[in-house]
Amino acid sequence: MRFFGFTLIAIALSLLAWRQFTPKPRPSTPATQFPTIVESLNHQRQWLKSEFLRVQKAESKAALIEQGRSLFLSEFPIILNSWLGTPYDFNGHAANPGKTPVACGHFVSSVMQNAGCQLNRLQLGQLPSQQIISTFIPSNKLTVNSGQPYKAFLNEIYAQGDGVFLVGLDTHIVFLTVLDGKMRCIHASRSSSKQVVSEGPKEASTLKRSQYRVYGKLDSDYQFLKKWILGEPFEISR
Numbered sequence: 385m386r387f388f389g390f391t392l393i394a395i396a397l398s399l400l401a402w403r404q405f406t407p408k409p410r411p412s413t414p415a416t417q418f419p420t421i422v423e424s425l426n427h428q429r430q431w432l433k434s435e436f437l438r439v440q441k442a443e444s445k446a447a448l449i450e451q452g453r454s455l456f457l458s459e460f461p462i463i464l465n466s467w468l469g470t471p472y473d474f475n476g477h478a479a480n481p482g483k484t485p486v487a488c489g490h491f492v493s494s495v496m497q498n499a500g501c502q503l504n505r506l507q508l509g510q511l512p513s514q515q516i517i518s519t520f521i522p523s524n525k526l527t528v529n530s531g532q533p534y535k536a537f538l539n540e541i542y543a544q545g546d547g548v549f550l551v552g553l554d555t556h557i558v559f560l561t562v563l564d565g566k567m568r569c570i571h572a573s574r575s576s577s578k579q580v581v582s583e584g585p586k587e588a589s590t591l592k593r594s595q596y597r598v599y600g601k602l603d604s605d606y607q608f609l610k611k612w613i614l615g616e617p618f619e620i621s622r
Contacts, residue, residue, distance in 0.1 A: 418466045418481055422498055425459045429500050432613045452613045453603050456499075460548055460602075461561050463498050464570045465582065467491065472578045477509060481580070488557050491572035491580060492516055492550065495559070502617040511620065513552025514598050518621040520550065520608050521600035528598045537597060538585055541567065548602045553594035560591075560599070 432455070436448045467481040476485030479494050486494065490509030493516070497505045501520070508516060517526060529537060541549065541560060549560040558571035569588035573581045585591075602608055611618060 426500055449609050452609045456603050467580045470580045472572045472574055486572050488572040492557055513557035515621050517550045517552055517600050519618050521605050526598055526600045530596050534592045549599050551599040554596050556590055
């Protein structure tokens with residue numbers, strides 16, 4: 385009985401600890417608050433890591449992965465929005481949002497590093513889009529479409545529910561977020577705006593025009609979430 389009582393107390397303390405790290409929706413945040421955002425996410429991710437390493441049962445680990453998914457979905461779009469307005473340049477490789485330019489591939493690698501992924505940021509940002517995506521999600525789990533009508537592509541994305549997608553295009557790479565059924569295309573745009581932008585599906589002309597689209601859903605991949613939580617390195621796909 386004493387052991388059972390201690391077990392209940394441990395579970396209660398664990399739940400109380402998680403409550404203070406439970407992700408809550410927040411509005412778009414200016415880049416000036418970016419270090420606080422990154423620090424907060426890292427703090428919550430480290431808590432998940434310690435719990436994941438502590439528990440033994442597979443169902444307990446699976447529950448922590450699901451909590452990690454909720455955390456990722458809540459906080460990752462805030463990091464993305466912090467980059468809005470950062471200038472674009474083909475040779476740009478900014479590590480953080482601000483006035484230093486960034487190219488589309490380096491935008492992806494920098495954001496993933498901001499979120500806590502352990503990776504070679506500069507090397508990853510120079511790679512073709514499909515190779516960047518397969519660094520996080522295995523190639524056999526990616527969806528590849530060529531010549532697919534834009535409406536059919538959008539319906540395919542919406543059918544997968546809320547999430548964060550990495551999408552490679554003809555000569556570009558973008559993030560797609562679907563939150564509460566609303567889609568945003570966030571990328572370092574080389575069009576007339578020449579900055580990091582967030583576009584709805586109607587305004588996302590680069591996404592619409594592309595004849596080639598390859599994508600993976602980050603938050604639905606167990607191995608991605610596990611490596612992210614544990615801080616394991618993401619080796620560049622060969």
